[in-house]
Amino acid sequence: MRSTFRERSLGTSARDQAYVALRKAIVGAELEPGRRLSENQLAELIGVSRTPVRDALARLRDERLVAIVPQLGTFVTYIDEEAIADAHFVREALEVSAIRIAARDAGVDQLRDLHENLEAQERAVADDDAASFARLDDDLHRQLCDLSGREVAWRLSERTRGQLDRVRLLSLPEAGYRGQMLAEHRAVVGAVAGHDAVAAERELRSHQRMVLSSLPAIRDAHPEYFQED
Amino acid sequence: MRSTFRERSLGTSARDQAYVALRKAIVGAELEPGRRLSENQLAELIGVSRTPVRDALARLRDERLVAIVPQLGTFVTYIDEEAIADAHFVREALEVSAIRIAARDAGVDQLRDLHENLEAQERAVADDDAASFARLDDDLHRQLCDLSGREVAWRLSERTRGQLDRVRLLSLPEAGYRGQMLAEHRAVVGAVAGHDAVAAERELRSHQRMVLSSLPAIRDAHPEYFQED
DNA sequence: GCTTGCGTACTTGTATACTAGTACGCGACA
DNA sequence: TGTCGCGTACTAGTATACAAGTACGCAAGC
Structure with a gap:
């Protein structure tokens, strides 16, 4: 896909790109606490597939910035x-x-x-x-x-x-x-x-x-x- | 797939199953330090697909039990x-x-x-x-x-x-x-x-x-x- | 004999298809 | 009018297909 070559900075993987974008959005409260996140929507928004988005979300879960509930949804955590x-x-x-x-x-x-x-x-x-x-x-x-x-x-x-x-x-x-x-x-x-x-x-x-x-x-x-x- | 239902303990995901199996094998030196791991082989061995195996390997990388080199391979880390x-x-x-x-x-x-x-x-x-x-x-x-x-x-x-x-x-x-x-x-x-x-x-x-x-x-x-x- | 270059067979990364399960609204019924 | 139940439209988890890149052996040429 051309866009991957064009939009992705040199040396950064789709996974890192997704992680950086999501982390910035969450920390900056652009994605506000409590907000429900759709892996599909995020993938489309960032311009990658679900796989790197899921990798990024797993990392953000480790930092407790998102909570992932199986078969239900992924949410931006409230400030706790x-x-x-x-x-x-x-x-x-x-x-x-x-x-x-x-x-x-x-x-x-x-x-x-x-x-x-x-x-x-x-x-x-x-x-x-x-x-x-x-x-x-x-x-x-x-x-x-x-x-x-x-x-x-x-x-x-x-x-x-x-x-x-x-x-x-x-x-x-x-x-x-x-x-x-x-x-x-x-x-x-x-x-x-x-x-x-x-x-x-x-x-x-x-x-x-x-x-x-x-x-x-x-x-x-x-x-x-x-x-x- | 029936096997997933049969072999997978109740309440444990394929990801956890892969993680537990791999961690045990590495800590017990059944998979010895320096050993090259193939995601495909591990997936077949454990009886799941590559996706949960990759999730498990990412977790093990966090613990520095494996090292993942893009486009090259995944290796059991040496004792360092x-x-x-x-x-x-x-x-x-x-x-x-x-x-x-x-x-x-x-x-x-x-x-x-x-x-x-x-x-x-x-x-x-x-x-x-x-x-x-x-x-x-x-x-x-x-x-x-x-x-x-x-x-x-x-x-x-x-x-x-x-x-x-x-x-x-x-x-x-x-x-x-x-x-x-x-x-x-x-x-x-x-x-x-x-x-x-x-x-x-x-x-x-x-x-x-x-x-x-x-x-x-x-x-x-x-x-x-x-x-x- | 040694070096060089290409082809093959791997590797992980990414994209997509499919499965199982939950929430919720809408319609039927009491 | 209120309640129950099913169907639809989502969700994340998993499986598989494809892309990009590396290692290595083998053959050809020096």
Whole structure:
């Protein structure tokens, strides 16, 4: 089929294309919580067959962004505080374990990379560049995970992002939000640079709790996105 | 097809059937590391079509028990110390985080369940019942995870089991192995019962490290199961 | 004898056809 | 008017057909 060649970016499979498109739509609430999804409709919409769509949905189910009920339907999950608490728990457990090792082992080259990231974040804050900041935020957390030598830490932590991103994107970008994030990132990196594992753990825990604080506001703004309306 | 009705246990899908069969074969080294798997052959062997086999293989790839190379083949992964270290890292991070909460919050009913499990383990050790002991071991860890209120802890920890089970099953059942396991389980449960989070964490970490100690012996016995022969 | 190139027989990825099962509306009946 | 029951139109699960790409052996030429 010509369209597959034309529309599909180089090096990306139909499965990845479907996954990226669906994840973006769900996290951005374009496909709102509770919405019923038809594999056939999605396949037609994305321009692939049902098979890669099903693969993508299976992956999204792992992230608890959709729920698949056999012979009945596939639904975008409601925002569930339990699911978000689970995501937070996993992210905290993995990244804290990683940063303990990172604080112990980090070398000068790696610390330089961390500081370079912080400088880039500083520029992004100054330029009010939300997209760059979000990317750098992710990069920093990945760097910290990778410093532990256990790349699985980031791989699994990343999977919890779906739940947390949904919260982040829905929360209104308050003034000074990115500035506070940057300050917390500085505190975390500072503790790692000082090889202070206890402080690094404390700062990271405090930092990760931030995203949870915006939940009540979202519930007020979008009660229909939650299970009990 | 009649066979699907006849051979498939009640309530289990073809996908689950394929997953269970393949996982068992790989963990038990019936399908040895490095072995090339053909989706078509596996489908015929298990008695289902390629679709559920592919679903099962995708799940096994998540557990790093197989590696799928597009247009080339699917292979049973070699035993990789990095992969095992990753599995250990994840298991430790999640269960330690969970047991801290468990030690703080555990109530009398839940502690009674833990002690009942220990008593059952005692009987299994006395009866030299390996299968029961393995099941009770899993149950205990799941109970400890569930005590944290974050059932995701066990769900993810369980996924690392593939790597660790492969080590466990290959390691010769040394005399007194289960007795030592039971003693460590007692220490962990004792710390939880005493609401001593620090001790619980220490005992759990020590306990989990045990499985790693058998790795060198396995490498000696089965060098062909490792990447560099 | 060695190298090169093509053809065949695989592989996974994707598309489509078919099966089993659920929800729901509409019509018949009490 | 209310209720029961069946038929239709969906659903996801599974099976199969097709496409794209890799490995490898064998034959031809140097």
